[in-house]
Amino acid sequence: MPNIAYINGEFLPLEDAKISVEDRGVQFGDGVYEVVRVYGGQPFQLEAHLTRLARSATAIEVPFPLTTSEWESLIFEGIRLSRYQESKVYLQVTRGVAPREHGFSLALVPTVLVTIREMPLPDETRETQGVAVITLPDIRWGRCSIKSLNLLPNVLAKQQAMQAGAFEAIFVREGFITEGTSSNVMMVKDGTIATPALNDHLLPGVTRQTILDLAQEAGSVVEERDILQEELRNADELFLVGTTIEVLPVIQLDGHSIGNGCAGPIAKSLLARLRAVVAQKMM
Ligand SMILES: Cc1ncc(COP(=O)(O)O)c(C=O)c1O
Numbered sequence: 001m002p003n004i005a006y007i008n009g010e011f012l013p014l015e016d017a018k019i020s021v022e023d024r025g026v027q028f029g030d031g032v033y034e035v036v037r038v039y040g041g042q043p044f045q046l047e048a049h050l051t052r053l054a055r056s057a058t059a060i061e062v063p064f065p066l067t068t069s070e071w072e073s074l075i076f077e078g079i080r081l082s083r084y085q086e087s088k089v090y091l092q093v094t095r096g097v098a099p100r101e102h103g104f105s106l107a108l109v110p111t112v113l114v115t116i117r118e119m120p121l122p123d124e125t126r127e128t129q130g131v132a133v134i135t136l137p138d139i140r141w142g143r144c145s146i147k148s149l150n151l152l153p154n155v156l157a158k159q160q161a162m163q164a165g166a167f168e169a170i171f172v173r174e175g176f177i178t179e180g181t182s183s184n185v186m187m188v189k190d191g192t193i194a195t196p197a198l199n200d201h202l203l204p205g206v207t208r209q210t211i212l213d214l215a216q217e218a219g220s221v222v223e224e225r226d227i228l229q230e231e232l233r234n235a236d237e238l239f240l241v242g243t244t245i246e247v248l249p250v251i252q253l254d255g256h257s258i259g260n261g262c263a264g265p266i267a268k269s270l271l272a273r274l275r276a277v278v279a280q281k282m283m
Helices: 024-028 046-059 068-082 124-129 152-163 206-217 229-233 265-282
Strands: 004-007 010-013 031-039 087-094 111-118 131-137 168-173 176-180 184-189 192-195 221-224 237-242 246-253
Touching: 004 068, 010 068, 024 087, 031 046, 031 265, 046 068, 046 087, 046 206, 068 087, 068 111, 124 246, 131 152, 131 237, 152 168, 176 229, 184 206, 184 229, 192 206, 206 221, 206 237, 206 246, 206 265, 237 265, 246 265
Parallel strands: 131 168, 131 246, 192 221
Antiparallel strands: 004 010, 004 111, 031 087, 087 111, 168 176, 176 184, 184 192, 184 237, 237 246
16 A cells, blocks of 8 residues: 555545545644654654644644554554655544534544655755745744644745745744744854744744754754844854754745855754664664
């Protein structure tokens, strides 16, 4: 079985998987999700993703439907059935199926959906040459630390970025950057790595934490703090981090070059360190 889905207790080819039209995930985006990267058949940082999934579900009062070991068995079974070595696992928990009313019963049975898709090889040109980004006002709600299915502002911002010939849009709230549409943002100035401190306006990225830990282990100075939009333009380096993009250098922001206009050495070395950790876990 190549691309596969698990829904309502069974694994199916992805194209055969169906969900009720009255699922609240479909009607309201009433649910939470995760994306986990699988390297060499091994899910990376699974525990951190499952912890965040549980936290997101609890934050929106959806009963967490499986134990950690049940999730693990499900995910490993999916990876085995898919036979992919390199894949991304999508986990989704919605509030369940009910006639369409905004209010909900706490007794609803959550819907669990898992999909496993092959991960394309890393885009080496993108990684080595870096990407362009734009900034856009952060018009999202006040609880962006929940990984909710409600992604309309992210979707529209990403589309705007693509139409502008950029890879990603970085959100700006009251003059400070928060995060990308599906990534966290880091900058380097005078050798110090800075990233926005965690609060309700951004997702506590699993990769963000991994990269901060790796940077600290390598002896870099790391700051988690408020970052003004103007600071990005004057950064020596700028990069995006996330589960599927790993560490992606940014060379242009709103049409202006960052640093010397090339992918920076710190982003490159952090990507190499991340890959080394991945390689170690696969052994
Ligand atoms: C809004 C947002 N911020 C940050 C991230 C990066 O998080 P992670 O490193 O856990 O993938 C994502 C990932 O999809 C995201 O959607």
